[in-house]
Amino acid sequence: MIKEEALLEVINISKTFPGVKALDNVSLTLKKGTVHALCGENGAGKSTLVHILIGMYRRDSGELIFKGKKVDFTLPKQALDVGISIIEQELTPIYDMTVAENIFLGREPVKFGFIDYPRLNKAATDALSGLEARIDPTKKIKFLSLAEIQLVEIAKAISCDADVIIMDEPTSAIGEKEVKNLFKIIKLMKKQGKGILYISHHLKEVFAIADEVTVLRDGRHISTESIKNMDTSKLVSLMIGRKGEEDFIKETLPAGSSLLSVENFTKKNQFNNINIDLKKGEVLGIFGLMGAGRTEFFNALYGLEKPDQGEVRIENQKVKINSPRDAIKHGIALVTEDRKKMGLVLTSSVKENISLASLKELTTGLFINEKREKLHVNEMIHKFNIKITSLKQLVKNLSGGNQQKVVLGKCFLIPPKILLLDEPTRGIDVGAKREIYKIISTYTSTGYGVIMISSEIPEILSMSDRIVVFKNGYIVGEFNKGEVNQENLLHIAS
Amino acid sequence: MFIMETKLNEPAENFSNNKRGKLTFKSIGAEYGIILVFALLCVILSFASPYFLKERNIVNVLRQTSINGLLSIGMTFVILTGGIDLSVGSILAFGGVVGASFSSSAFAALGGTTHPVILSFTIGILAGLGLGLINGTLVGKWKIPPFVVTLGMLSVARGLTFIYTNGMPIPNIDKSFLVIGQGELFAIPVPVIIFALVFLIAWVILYKTRFGRYVYAVGGNEKSAKISGINTRLIILLVYGISGLLAALGGLILTARTTAGLPQAGTSYELDAIAAVVIGGTSLNGGQGTLVGTLFGALIMGVISNGLDLLGVSSYFQQLIKGAIIVTAVLLDTLQKGNKD
Numbered sequence: 001m002i003k004e005e006a007l008l009e010v011i012n013i014s015k016t017f018p019g020v021k022a023l024d025n026v027s028l029t030l031k032k033g034t035v036h037a038l039c040g041e042n043g044a045g046k047s048t049l050v051h052i053l054i055g056m057y058r059r060d061s062g063e064l065i066f067k068g069k070k071v072d073f074t075l076p077k078q079a080l081d082v083g084i085s086i087i088e089q090e091l092t093p094i095y096d097m098t099v100a101e102n103i104f105l106g107r108e109p110v111k112f113g114f115i116d117y118p119r120l121n122k123a124a125t126d127a128l129s130g131l132e133a134r135i136d137p138t139k140k141i142k143f144l145s146l147a148e149i150q151l152v153e154i155a156k157a158i159s160c161d162a163d164v165i166i167m168d169e170p171t172s173a174i175g176e177k178e179v180k181n182l183f184k185i186i187k188l189m190k191k192q193g194k195g196i197l198y199i200s201h202h203l204k205e206v207f208a209i210a211d212e213v214t215v216l217r218d219g220r221h222i223s224t225e226s227i228k229n230m231d232t233s234k235l236v237s238l239m240i241g242r243k244g245e246e247d248f249i250k251e252t253l254p255a256g257s258s259l260l261s262v263e264n265f266t267k268k269n270q271f272n273n274i275n276i277d278l279k280k281g282e283v284l285g286i287f288g289l290m291g292a293g294r295t296e297f298f299n300a301l302y303g304l305e306k307p308d309q310g311e312v313r314i315e316n317q318k319v320k321i322n323s324p325r326d327a328i329k330h331g332i333a334l335v336t337e338d339r340k341k342m343g344l345v346l347t348s349s350v351k352e353n354i355s356l357a358s359l360k361e362l363t364t365g366l367f368i369n370e371k372r373e374k375l376h377v378n379e380m381i382h383k384f385n386i387k388i389t390s391l392k393q394l395v396k397n398l399s400g401g402n403q404q405k406v407v408l409g410k411c412f413l414i415p416p417k418i419l420l421l422d423e424p425t426r427g428i429d430v431g432a433k434r435e436i437y438k439i440i441s442t443y444t445s446t447g448y449g450v451i452m453i454s455s456e457i458p459e460i461l462s463m464s465d466r467i468v469v470f471k472n473g474y475i476v477g478e479f480n481k482g483e484v485n486q487e488n489l490l491h492i493a494s
Numbered sequence: 495m496f497i498m499e500t501k502l503n504e505p506a507e508n509f510s511n512n513k514r515g516k517l518t519f520k521s522i523g524a525e526y527g528i529i530l531v532f533a534l535l536c537v538i539l540s541f542a543s544p545y546f547l548k549e550r551n552i553v554n555v556l557r558q559t560s561i562n563g564l565l566s567i568g569m570t571f572v573i574l575t576g577g578i579d580l581s582v583g584s585i586l587a588f589g590g591v592v593g594a595s596f597s598s599s600a601f602a603a604l605g606g607t608t609h610p611v612i613l614s615f616t617i618g619i620l621a622g623l624g625l626g627l628i629n630g631t632l633v634g635k636w637k638i639p640p641f642v643v644t645l646g647m648l649s650v651a652r653g654l655t656f657i658y659t660n661g662m663p664i665p666n667i668d669k670s671f672l673v674i675g676q677g678e679l680f681a682i683p684v685p686v687i688i689f690a691l692v693f694l695i696a697w698v699i700l701y702k703t704r705f706g707r708y709v710y711a712v713g714g715n716e717k718s719a720k721i722s723g724i725n726t727r728l729i730i731l732l733v734y735g736i737s738g739l740l741a742a743l744g745g746l747i748l749t750a751r752t753t754a755g756l757p758q759a760g761t762s763y764e765l766d767a768i769a770a771v772v773i774g775g776t777s778l779n780g781g782q783g784t785l786v787g788t789l790f791g792a793l794i795m796g797v798i799s800n801g802l803d804l805l806g807v808s809s810y811f812q813q814l815i816k817g818a819i820i821v822t823a824v825l826l827d828t829l830q831k832g833n834k835d
Contacts, residue, residue, distance in 0.1 A: 327723075347777075
């Protein structure tokens with residue numbers, strides 16, 4: 001048996017930011033030809049560690065040894081040159097450039113000093129085909145969906161052919177089929193002797209692909225074990241520091257009368273003849289693969305886009321929704337799948353973000369009633385357990401999970417009768433997820449309704465009273481709770 | 495290869511050591527470093543020239559800053575939404591001549607009689623408002639980039655001004671009109687009083703009303719603002735309207751000061767307005783910045799002009815220095831914001 005040699009050694013690394021010790025003497029070893037998972041709640045220090053590894057931050061103390069040699073990065077380029085590449089959690093491509101240009105940014109093939117576009121596009125196609133991603137390399141990124149963008153980022157990192165690849169929540173936006181393809185490629189990379197550092201909240205994936213797992217909590221190293229010695233509940237309790245609870249199951253309430261009904265919603269090339277009936281107290285789950293038309297349907301329902309035809313009724317009264325304002329007036333709130341691009345105003349404060357959709361109600365006369373505003377905003381902070389240092393804190397400085405909670409806070413403040421949630425727990429840790437599920441559950445128990453798009457099968461199975469499956473813009477299946485399991489769902493959706 | 499969006503993965507950390515309510519020297523410096531710069535500048539100039547702190551000079555500075563100040567207030571609203579208004583100088587001229595024409599005994603097209611001053615002011619302001627709303631419609635509804643729209647309006651408004659006046663100044667302005675430019679109330683020049691009032695109203699609007707929040711939201715992230723139910727088109731329409739209105743007001747004041755409606759007035763004034771806003775720390779990307787910052791940006795520019803005048807520096811050299819200061823101010827602001835992150 002060949003002893004696996006260490007590719008990357010992290011020895012006693014610490015890093016402090018003003019007011020917070022983000023990493024406290026953390027060590028781990030990434031061995032050649034293995035997948036090493038890094039698990040921990042939001043704020044555990046995973047991202048900080050990763051950014052030190054790629055040269056974005058400098059460590060305060062400790063050592064980094066790469067392929068047996070001590071390294072000290074002051075620039076990300078140095079890490080890349082040495083052979084460490086990353087798939088970032090927050091996707092930030094250059095929207096006005098094409099897929100191919102993004103993948104090979106800085107490494108474009110050149111002919112006589114000019115970019116060789118035929119070669120560039122072919123190389124991009126090759127990189128994407130490994131993931132079985134049918135994406136046109138000459139298309140501009142701004143026209144791609146979030147899931148497609150993530151696939152492009154994966155293709156980019158893989159095409160760098162680095163020895164160490166760090167994957168930070170690489171599957172947060174993509175569907176099961178694409179995840180399978182990614183894992184195929186990861187196994188191939190393992191055979192090539194590469195080392196992969198895999199960060200994910202999807203514990204099922206961790207157990208499917210990782211060889212070893214390291215758990216961080218509050219900046220400290222808690223444990224490193226072979227995956228064979230680990231199981232889900234043990235992993236969860238190590239991550240959150242207390243005994244993990246069972247999968248959250250929403251209590252099903254007898255559904256009331258019709259709350260929202262959608263008839264014959266159609267938009268060319270997006271979705272076709274969608275009929276949905278949401279009852280009071282119900283959580284309706286929408287499942288489907290990438291490109292199935294779920295988000296597009298939401299956008300049309302919410303007034304962001306105009307459907308070609310279709311009728312909407314709220315509590316059996318026909319309504320016209322031509323803009324988000326109309327939707328909000330009728331008590332519909334939308335939590336989008338891309339919070340940075342469409343849910344938050346990053347340059348504004350927590351308080352300003354949360355109250356943004358409710359300012360009319362918070363205004364008396366000409367001016368905003370600041371006392372009432374603070375009161376209601378604080379209610380939301382408390383309800384969602386949002387970790388902030390002050391109401392004035394800028395939202396861009398919050399962690400992903402807390403940012404999502406701010407979006408939820410904004411929606412709940414309206415208050416809505418109908419909640420449209422598009423991947424509401426994307427990129428959020430186990431503890432925060434449970435909090436959100438509880439809140440959704442309480443919300444529906446008061447007679448309101450939720451339509452939730454999710455790609456996470458356990459989530460949709462446990463939270464939905466009914467599930468509707470989208471495929472290529474059509475509804476191909478409708479199930480009550482308990483009538484369908486994981487395999488069926490996936491089968492029908494693909 | 496690497497894009498720097500790392501902050502979003504960071505746990506909620508207190509990067510700025512601003513304890514709630516604690517007004518430390520550092521916190522003022524961080525938020526309003528510009529006030530310190532202004533104070534420093536005044537101190538330096540008071541040593542450099544014995545005339546600087548004389549009452550007459552201070553009044554002069556304030557008076558000279560007022561018109562740019564008005565334009566800068568409007569510009570702040572526009573830039574906060576992520577836009578820009580290059581046409582304020584031309585709208586200033588248009589508002590000024592239109593107002594002048596109603597109060598001049600020498601303007602043949604209107605019968606050569608003077609009308610009540612209130613009418614002149616109102617029509618002048620409405621003229622500016624109208625052009626501003628056209629800008630706002632093109633940007634908000636038709637989605638044409640603000641730079642392009644207002645660049646076009648810069649020429650169009652200037653053209654209209656020359657056509658309206660036949661290229662000639664409008665003289666013989668009624669005395670009651672001249673008050674807003676040359677009058678004084680308790681030894682404070684009227685333009686300064688107008689500027690102060692407009693500043694206060696603008697401050698209340700921007701910080702105490704829904705509209706103000708919406709301005710910041712639209713500039714910070716237009717899509718998010720729209721999803722939150724904000725009528726983004728209306729907000730954009732209104733900020734350009736405000737900019738046009740304030741430009742016209744500035745034009746009326748300038749007309750009053752020069753006792754004639756000059757079609758070439760206000761040329762390049764937009765640059766000074768933008769400079770004041772930018773020095774004041776407002777980001778050209780939108781969503782970030784303060785009105786107080788603009789106030790001090792305008793004051794700094796006014797004080798520098800005045801100081802250089804007192805020191806006898808040639809106006810060519812003054813232009814060079816002004817440019818250098820604008821860039822330096824933004825550089826310092828960027829570095830400081832970078833440190834805070």
